């Protein structure tokens with residue numbers, strides 16, 4: 598599949614690019630601070646297997662929170678819907694993605710949804726495998742299957758997070774106390790930081806988006822990669838919780854399922870039509886790509902993307 602440059606996409610990038618100046622790259626994971634704030638890229642992968650791109654589209658970035666929606670899809674296949682939602686809820690929190698507060702006040706004590714860090718850690722803990730190595734191989738293989746690409750992870754980013762993720766460890770120990778997770782917390786942290794550090798570019802992200810847009814079908818081969826019901830659950834979480842505590846505003850202004858990560862990536866889905874990959878590491882105060890969101894807003898206006 599060849600992807601073509603698009604003047605129209607480039608003109609939208611030119612329009613919104615200056616916003617990058619107003620944001621900041623994430624630095625609580627020290628290795629992410631090396632990102633170039635000026636980067637901005639978009640790829641649109643159409644369901645008829647055509648593709649358009651603009652901007653710094655060859656730049657690779659780590660998935661970070663975008664991995665949460667992919668690992669959820671695998672956990673749902675591994676364990677089934679009842680098992681997963683016995684341990685993780687389905688409701689948005691309105692809190693920042695790394696917040697610990699609702700873990701203590703929710704009854705029963707389980708994370709409110711799989712898109713916040715606590716919920717994602719609990720979901721990663723559900724991935725089947727005899728060893729850490731096998732679980733990691735299954736996650737990577739699954740993401741490769743969706744992207745049809747050999748992928749690796751950024752060791753420096755993974756280690757940088759592993760060395761500094763005290764809050765995520767706290768979430769894990771709290772959940773272990775309440776039997777939401779089982780097993781060794783350090784092993785879980787190793788698995789989670791690796792999944793967050795899987796590297797790809799906007800094209801790969803857009804292709805994965807196209808699989809979700811087609812309710813689990815491969816856009817090239819028509820092969821079923823995900824059960825319809827699981828693709829739907831993932832897209833619903835993307836709408837209700839995918840942009841952290843800015844999901845409501847995003848639903849009003851853009852109106853499509855999307856999941857962002859603190860490296861500046863956004864995976865977006867126009868149901869039945871397109872998968873979209875955006876990269877812009879300059880973030881707003883909630884941790885979403887500041888220019889990336891504006892870019893999606895402009896696209897949604899021009900092409901009437903909103904599902905509502």
Ligand SMILES: NC(=O)CC[C@H](N)C(=O)O
Pocket residue numbers: 660661662663694695714758765793857858859860884
């Ligand atoms: N919002 C994010 O992208 C957060 C992911 C990051 N790895 C963390 O757990 O903090």
